[in-house]
Amino acid sequence: MKRLFNRSYFFDQGIHFECQQCGVCCTGDPGIIYVGKEEVSRIAEYLSVQVSFFIEKYLYPIKKGYSIREHADGRCFFYENRCTIYPVRPNQCKTFPFWFANLRSAKKWKRLSKECPGIGCGPLYSKEQILELIQSNMDAVVKSHLTNNDILNG
Numbered sequence: 001m002k003r004l005f006n007r008s009y010f011f012d013q014g015i016h017f018e019c020q021q022c023g024v025c026c027t028g029d030p031g032i033i034y035v036g037k038e039e040v041s042r043i044a045e046y047l048s049v050q051v052s053f054f055i056e057k058y059l060y061p062i063k064k065g066y067s068i069r070e071h072a073d074g075r076c077f078f079y080e081n082r083c084t085i086y087p088v089r090p091n092q093c094k095t096f097p098f099w100f101a102n103l104r105s106a107k108k109w110k111r112l113s114k115e116c117p118g119i120g121c122g123p124l125y126s127k128e129q130i131l132e133l134i135q136s137n138m139d140a141v142v143k144s145h146l147t148n149n150d151i152l153n154g
């Protein structure tokens, strides 16, 4: 990680961002929404349901972990004009748009900026904060590859 901090990026001066909760990234093309072990328990608790019920109704297995189900049109199961689990949304959603895949080139970021109205608004995220968010997102994806049994058995 130290090596990453010492390098120079197109976002060295930071990036302004504030989610406008428009839902663009929660709808549209289908995608994987990884949910880690602690996140499964946290969201189930927020919804006041049993973990096993939550998994069966809202998640599907992917690799060795789980992803949130989507409607046929690609809309996240928890998006109803707004995110209905916003305070406990998965790390993957919390760290968007600061994902490695989005920040790997200025061109990719520019393209995303046209879709996400939060980019350019709100507080300034420093290069260090952005790199930490990228790392946190990557860690969460790795963690979510726990076996399904690990999650079900707590």
Ligand code: SF4
Pocket: 018, 019, 020, 021, 022, 023, 024, 025, 026, 096, 097, 115, 116, 117, 118, 119
């Ligand atoms: S597209 Fe951007 S502004 Fe809209 S919900 Fe997603 S992160 Fe927030």
